[in-house]
Amino acid sequence: MPRATIDDVAGLAGVSIKTVSRVVNNEPNVRQSTREKVLGAVRALNYRPSAPARSLAGDRSYLLGLLYDNPSANYITDVQYGVLASCREQGYDLLIHPCDCQQAGICEEITGLVGHSNMDGVLLTPPLSDSRIIVDALERAQIPFVSIAALQTGRRAAGVVTDDRRAAFSMTEHLLSLGHSRIGFICGHPQHRAMAQRLEGYRDALQAAGLAVADSLVVQGYNSFESGQAGARRLLQRKKPPSAIFAGNDDMAAGAVMVAHQMGIRMPAELSIAGFDDIPLARQIWPTLTTVQQPIKAMAQAATQLLIGILRAAPRTDIEAVIPSRLIVRESTAVAG
Amino acid sequence: MPRATIDDVAGLAGVSIKTVSRVVNNEPNVRQSTREKVLGAVRALNYRPSAPARSLAGDRSYLLGLLYDNPSANYITDVQYGVLASCREQGYDLLIHPCDCQQAGICEEITGLVGHSNMDGVLLTPPLSDSRIIVDALERAQIPFVSIAALQTGRRAAGVVTDDRRAAFSMTEHLLSLGHSRIGFICGHPQHRAMAQRLEGYRDALQAAGLAVADSLVVQGYNSFESGQAGARRLLQRKKPPSAIFAGNDDMAAGAVMVAHQMGIRMPAELSIAGFDDIPLARQIWPTLTTVQQPIKAMAQAATQLLIGILRAAPRTDIEAVIPSRLIVRESTAVAG
DNA sequence: AACCCAATTGACAGCGCTGTCAATTGGGTT
DNA sequence: AACCCAATTGACAGCGCTGTCAATTGGGTT
Numbered sequence: 001m002p003r004a005t006i007d008d009v010a011g012l013a014g015v016s017i018k019t020v021s022r023v024v025n026n027e028p029n030v031r032q033s034t035r036e037k038v039l040g041a042v043r044a045l046n047y048r049p050s051a052p053a054r055s056l057a058g059d060r061s062y063l064l065g066l067l068y069d070n071p072s073a074n075y076i077t078d079v080q081y082g083v084l085a086s087c088r089e090q091g092y093d094l095l096i097h098p099c100d101c102q103q104a105g106i107c108e109e110i111t112g113l114v115g116h117s118n119m120d121g122v123l124l125t126p127p128l129s130d131s132r133i134i135v136d137a138l139e140r141a142q143i144p145f146v147s148i149a150a151l152q153t154g155r156r157a158a159g160v161v162t163d164d165r166r167a168a169f170s171m172t173e174h175l176l177s178l179g180h181s182r183i184g185f186i187c188g189h190p191q192h193r194a195m196a197q198r199l200e201g202y203r204d205a206l207q208a209a210g211l212a213v214a215d216s217l218v219v220q221g222y223n224s225f226e227s228g229q230a231g232a233r234r235l236l237q238r239k240k241p242p243s244a245i246f247a248g249n250d251d252m253a254a255g256a257v258m259v260a261h262q263m264g265i266r267m268p269a270e271l272s273i274a275g276f277d278d279i280p281l282a283r284q285i286w287p288t289l290t291t292v293q294q295p296i297k298a299m300a301q302a303a304t305q306l307l308i309g310i311l312r313a314a315p316r317t318d319i320e321a322v323i324p325s326r327l328i329v330r331e332s333t334a335v336a337g
Numbered sequence: 338m339p340r341a342t343i344d345d346v347a348g349l350a351g352v353s354i355k356t357v358s359r360v361v362n363n364e365p366n367v368r369q370s371t372r373e374k375v376l377g378a379v380r381a382l383n384y385r386p387s388a389p390a391r392s393l394a395g396d397r398s399y400l401l402g403l404l405y406d407n408p409s410a411n412y413i414t415d416v417q418y419g420v421l422a423s424c425r426e427q428g429y430d431l432l433i434h435p436c437d438c439q440q441a442g443i444c445e446e447i448t449g450l451v452g453h454s455n456m457d458g459v460l461l462t463p464p465l466s467d468s469r470i471i472v473d474a475l476e477r478a479q480i481p482f483v484s485i486a487a488l489q490t491g492r493r494a495a496g497v498v499t500d501d502r503r504a505a506f507s508m509t510e511h512l513l514s515l516g517h518s519r520i521g522f523i524c525g526h527p528q529h530r531a532m533a534q535r536l537e538g539y540r541d542a543l544q545a546a547g548l549a550v551a552d553s554l555v556v557q558g559y560n561s562f563e564s565g566q567a568g569a570r571r572l573l574q575r576k577k578p579p580s581a582i583f584a585g586n587d588d589m590a591a592g593a594v595m596v597a598h599q600m601g602i603r604m605p606a607e608l609s610i611a612g613f614d615d616i617p618l619a620r621q622i623w624p625t626l627t628t629v630q631q632p633i634k635a636m637a638q639a640a641t642q643l644l645i646g647i648l649r650a651a652p653r654t655d656i657e658a659v660i661p662s663r664l665i666v667r668e669s670t671a672v673a674g
Numbered sequence: 675a676a677c678c679c680a681a682t683t684g685a686c687a688g689c690g691c692t693g694t695c696a697a698t699t700g701g702g703t704t
Numbered sequence: 705a706a707c708c709c710a711a712t713t714g715a716c717a718g719c720g721c722t723g724t725c726a727a728t729t730g731g732g733t734t
Contacts, residue, residue, distance in 0.1 A: 003452070016683065016684045017684090017722095018723090019683060019684075021722060029683090030682075031682065050719085051455055052388075052398065052720080053689095053719070053720035054720080054721055055389035056387070056390050056689045056720080056722090057721040059689075061388075076414070080433065081435065084433070095431065095432065096431065098421065112385075115385055225620075255621075285595075285622050286594070286623070287598075342690060342691085353715075354692095354714090355693090355714055355716095356713060358692060359712095366713090367713085371713085390692090391690080392719095394692040394693080394718080396692085396719075
């Protein structure tokens with residue numbers, strides 16, 4: 001049997017299609033008895049509104065986009081999970097779009113994608129959320145968006161963040177409390193604002209402890225496992241290597257762990273390593289990683305709710321929701337040897 | 338300026354909207370000169386057909402769904418990547434839908450999802466592809482689908498697989514050639530056909546080498562890291578533990594590696610461990626995993642192409658494309674000590 | 675009882691395409 | 705030159721909804 005349409009429901013309930021539409025969309029000003037009659041017919045016919053018809057008539061698609069940069073694979077799974085949870089709850093569907101942040105014409109690609117699938121709005125993850133040209137392009141094209149990341153300064157937009165700086169501060173304190181005074185730091189990608197915040201938190205804690213921030217103990221990474229390996233190698237080959245390494249994310253920390261294994265350095269006895277994010281990998285390598293549990297799913301959910309709210313109501317802007325993260329101590333950190 | 342419609346293009350090109358439609362959809366029987374005139378207007382106006390309007394009028398949505406079971410996170414990233422690549426190429430969008438295979442009412446949930454978003458077809462990954470009730474439901478609802486997995490026996494359907502049995506055979510041979518004669522095996526989920534194939538390959542190789550398949554060396558796992566840990570613990574606590582462990586996938590192999598670390602067993606000197614899939618994790622743990630590189634992205638791409646082909650042409654069924662996989666030897670396997 | 679006005683309901687156009695089928699075109703054939 | 709027929713083009717309905725605005729309802733008020 002073919003799918004029931006709004007006309008079928010209206011016929012069975014003995015009302016006009018407009019009234020069915022009102023009930024289905026939870027609009028006000030429908031008598032309770034009428035609402036029940038319609039809902040009965042909806043159930044009887046197993047009616048589900050046609051998404052394209054709604055979309056065409058109502059000029060909104062109930063479709064959100066999730067844009068992300070390719071390599072961030074480990075992190076994005078959790079983001080997807082959170083976003084989908086909120087989408088389903090609210091009757092939205094989700095299109096995912098990995099894209100290459102660096103690529104020429106990325107802005108046209110993104111606005112093209114959004115236009116073609118006519119999404120109602122998009123969710124942005126770092127590093128896309130940190131790109132001025134991409135955010136500019138979205139604003140110019142008047143595409144509603146929410147960042148799952150810190151807002152760019154001076155931007156009228158909405159975002160959901162965690163307290164990166166404070167969490168990095170706590171992690172550094174943790175290492176200091178274990179007696180480490182030479183703590184290496186592997187920075188994340190220089191263009192990711194969250195990564196800059198984490199470096200700040202590290203610096204703050206050292207200063208608060210009265211220690212100098214040695215340039216030789218801070219190396220540049222690029223968020224990837226491989227860049228973590230490279231960074232750790234540089235740190236561990238110094239004349240006076242650090243007794244602890246704090247990496248800007250878990251992927252890089254895992255790379256550092258790998259290098260330590262290869263160099264025959266025992267962890268945590270001879271070297272403590274800490275990460276940030278608490279991706280599944282943090283529990284799957286040995287020693288398991290002490291890290292900062294970032295509530296990625298919760299952040300993604302909150303961002304999605306925010307976006308849907310913006311789509312429904314008048315655009316509220318300048319919103320930055322902060323969801324706190326917490327320290328998880330596992331096997332990779334211990335008292336300095 | 339508002340988005341250009343088919344009428345705008347028709348007006349500018351001086352033809353009817355039907356002709357524009359023909360050109361845009363690459364239909365035959367349009368004079369070359371007309372086609373060029375229309376394409377010129379399309380470019381001039383930056384015209385992009387409205388997805389919902391097409392969908393409503395043409396009764397197809399250019400939307401595919403990718404269904405997968407929640408926990409398979411590590412594997413699904415690659416699948417998504419491959420599927421998306423093919424989708425973009427062909428002008429399709431992708432909706433992703435994690436779902437819980439075990440949950441009551443899963444069939445209604447799936448057909449509901451597909452109906453609501455009115456997808457043209459769906460891609461199935463294991464274990465969904467191995468569930469008779471789910472595949473039955475899709476067939477009953479006449480939803481076109483392709484499995485990124487072996488077909489269920491006796492089923493008229495299409496799927497893309499790799500040569501699981503032969504690859505497992507090769508891996509076992511590899512371990513045998515290193516002098517291991519007591520090789521433990523951690524099975525994958527009993528309801529995943531691919532996992533059963535891998536066990537068969539392991540058995541084949543032992544038999545081919547004239548060795549008995551000891552029941553005590555085969556333990557049941559459930560694909561997860563944790564189940565790999567449990568399985569490895571059981572194997573290594575035997576009076577005569579194996580000198581090598583072959584796990585049905587990399588997640589379980591990684592779990593085994595973790596257990597060996599915790600028990601103070603040196604790898605690969607005292608214990609060789611091998612996995613299957615070559616997920617990123619295989620390179621991120623220490624020692625790096627010897628494994629079977631499954632061409633997941635290629636399989637996903639092939640499956641997507643197959644599905645789109647089926648949607649376009651008359652439904653071809655009974656197709657099983659086989660994409661070969663290959664052995665990757667890393668640090669986790671070595672000559673028996 | 676007549677009236678009023680907010681609450682409720684419905685008629686109908688129109689969103690931007692594709693499918694159907696009829697009309698037109700134009701080069702080859704007699 | 706008249707005709708024919710495949711190739712090409714176009715007219716128009718209709719997909720299933722929502723938005724707009726007008727019509728109706730019905731309880732409170734005078």
